[in-house]
Amino acid sequence: MQYDVAVVGATGLVGTKMLEILTEKNFPVRNLYMYASKKSAGKEVEYKGKSYKVIELKKENILDKDIDIALFSAGGDTSLEFAKYFVEIGAVVIDNSSAWRMDKEVPLVVPEVNPEALKDHNGIIANPNCSTIQAMPVLKALSDRYGLERVVYSTYQAVAGAGIQGIMDLQNGLKGEKPKKFQYDIAGNLIPQIDTFLDNGYTKEEMKMVNETRKILSLPELRVTATCVRVPVETSHSESVNVELKSDFDLKEVFELLSNTEGVVVEDDTANLKYPMPLYVAGKDPVYVGRIRRDYSNKNTLNLWIVSDNIRKGAALNAVQIAEKLAEMGLLEGAE
Template sequence: MTLVSDPTAPRLAIAGATGAVGRTLIELIASRGLRHRGVRLAASARSAGRVVDVDGRATVVEDLEHTDFSDVDIAFFSAGTSVSLQWARKAAAQGALVIDNTNAFRMDPDTPLVVPQVNAGVLTGRPASGIIANPNCSTIPLVRLLSAVQERWGIRQVVVSTYQAASGQGEHGITELREGSELALRDPGAELPAERFTAPLAFNVVPFIDKLLDSGFTLEEQKMLQESRKILGLPHLDVTTTCVRVPVVNSHSEAVWVEAAAPVDRTELVARLAALPEVTVHDRDVPGRFPTPLTAGNPDHVHVGRVRVAPHNPRGFWLWLVADNLRIGAALNAVQIAENVLERGLL
């Protein structure tokens, strides 16, 4: 059990507790043994009153609109950007340190954007905003690998194609994919649902995530550029991305081309990636071996394969990565931020 009476342990709250990421947060708080003096759950009015098991204890979900955060030390927000924009600053003003899993504050200069394995050093005190931002679900595994490349060889350019699962749209996205797949199998000519995605996702791929910007890129693609620059501390880093939704229930994949500033040796590259915390390189011993969303293994690791240095350009290499977007791309990163905050005594 992680519920303790120690007055130094934090009091926690989860806004968006009934969603896919919220439920994963509850699971990780228990499985990682995050000591606390209590966990309050909040969600929209339609979910208020539900009873959720938290580390073996029945907990009633509160209506977020009426939640008082004055007795909360750390508040995880994962109820969507619009909800965070409305409530996160209020929670911070009431005294909670907010760890926000939306796009609301990521580029705010007063809000650190943190991947603990990469830039935990920016956590030197309570942020001016009272908020720490959790990056995009595709940015997190990418920068965890790029940090090692930048440190050893430097980076000139990164080109990424993502293959993002339905769970990136939460429970509603998963449900739409499953229902659409069942309908397509029963009636191949049926009109398939496309409420959570810009086109039907069942038996399809959709190269369009989030809203279209004037540049022709989508907001999801812009996020990966801006967030990678901020996390790595490289304001001019050249990252260009095509973000694609694929008919996979959970776990995002990425094909990544990196052109380094100096020639790269594959053996050394593989060794450096494999030495990173919570990273598994599948073709370390057998070149060509690769992870998939179904077969990757440990959901708390970034999984890498197909590591290839280009014969025609020894500064360039490809790799393939797979990461559980509900855990690494959201809830796990948020919990690891909280663990770092506590280790550094920043509450």
């Protein structure tokens, strides 16, 4: 089976990575359509040695196409405006923005964790927040084995999460230039704010982690809290995760459980100073977990250190994996 695929936001950081991953995975693309804003329309983008002209994202340029899958990475407002037109022509939209994540009619999916949610889609599937995605395979495995009582996230998020402008702020900041994307210098600094503040004192990013964790794991009453921090690292988010379980655990069993979890690599050898670090995880697909240890200050509680490439697994890769899972489950129209 082959599929007609659209990439919306094809010239952006995540859109470019989506095209790269479609190539790496040899996804069965029959026809490819690259969409971007009017500013980028007409640019040439290469895919598998062939040059494609970027199409301006507007209604009339969608409704005249026959598209099976639309991979969106163009921001929430753009998704809210244009996703419906792709659904109208029969495409399944896989959206990387926050626009649809908490919509009760839209599945929020990490393929290794809750693929069954894909069966209930109504044309739109949401890709979770990058910092949420990487914790999900680990927490799902622990939830299934021991049950979850409470999760405490402390994140160390790379500048790539803010797009190309975030990366430029770090690179230029190292040369002494002032930031354009961030409100403060990021080079040599930490910014304990990602997205805007809400009335409850949390940022939108922190509340995304709280609400998305509950939705993906189907645990609406799970106690979750988060503190999200931007750090001067180019790519790959790191997270310190404190997990209180419903039942006690054997630490060796936890190591074995996570070592056998799809999409997870355990890197935890303190005798040889082996643990996940963003510099070495960048460009890789799995979620890496290390520093696995009992929290002696609280009953049935674990400390974990989780690192993943936020542009790959945290965005582009997860979206392509959703497309692959849809095809595998027979939930996509295509052509022989």
